[in-house]
Amino acid sequence: MTDVEWRVIAPRLPNKPRGVPRVDDRRVLNSIFWVLRSGAPWRDLPERYGPRTTCYNRFVRWRKAGVWDRLMDAITKPHDGKVQMIDTSIVRVHQQGATGKKGDRNHCLGRSRGGLTTKIHALVDAKGRPIKVMLTAGQMSDIASAADLITELPEGAMLLADKGYDANALRNAVTERNAWANFPPKANRKDPICFSPFLYKARNLVERFFNKAKQFRRIATRYDKLAENYLAALKLVSVRIWLRGNESTS
Template identity: 35%
Template structure:
């Protein structure tokens, strides 16, 4: 049968819809404010939700992360201010990764980057979750590398977890530790790579301020920004 005789709605252009998603990421605008140049906003949004549910951005990031370089992995976290429009997600604030810290209601992004500051692993938690508590799940499966973090990760159980994965750590000790653990100051000086990553992705207004009620939707914007960052810095 000739394809021209097949009925139904013609497929939307993936490139056009993806560009619309990137527009929302960069400007932080509401979905209804997406310019018609990218297609109907309902189509852009529905395709975004579909791809999020299928884990498209996570799969793309995993593919890109195969190109990670070096044996150093830098870990840190950053607070993300929650806009009042992001309140009221299903299941309550904690389930939607919103918690109260000194700066008010925040989400916290935990990230592991490679030697060039490109995202390898990430997770989202309420803003009041301690870094050392979120780190074990984030580092699970990373083997044969050196984890570089600040004093917030000075935890005996975390150090043991890193050793069991046949990795090493470069984490300075807090003042409460009687016998300070040694760490490589040369490696520690390069911890700026993870801070620079946070700075780059926060140039996207949709990330700098959280407008999304659902943690999954917001986290996928972070993954999209990380994928774009990989392409820009590779």
């Protein structure tokens, strides 16, 4: 991490002076980002980052404590909500990620033509920066998590999405928030709708987000057995995209 990134993240990490001082947080975070970027197993972590068990346990423990959730909420709070975009992206699940124990836990695994897959649902702002991310099984429809993604859609905002989201239920949900759904109509739609092709051109920003996120190989392919760990990794990558974007414009 750069010094700018660390200055933003450091105050938002747990700070408990009691007990034995823990391993340097910055070094541990660098190790986590190294694994996410390279896609390597945790056991291949270079020695300069310290014991791999310490780094992995810190990642999981803070995920369970909600640290990564709160970090993303804090970083994404100043987003530009006037224009928002939603879309999905399919991720192949590696064989190592398909060996989780069956039970009540939802692993967000589904079968499609490409085998076992997970689907990422993302909401981004007018600058292509992620606001919310969610996971479902790969065979779920694109619109499956749309209602949950737009719960905080501000009044007067415009929501952009492709024709896969053209459903009356979603349009009504957007209208109830006094916002505008600018979706292209499906071929079988009979009732006329208001649609602006010019404004729709900005929707490519959500696709750019997926491209940036999948530059991290552990996001492009799911190796994690638990959906919670994969989602936590996705949120950390989202935070990195935000910080890099802010740093490049400062």
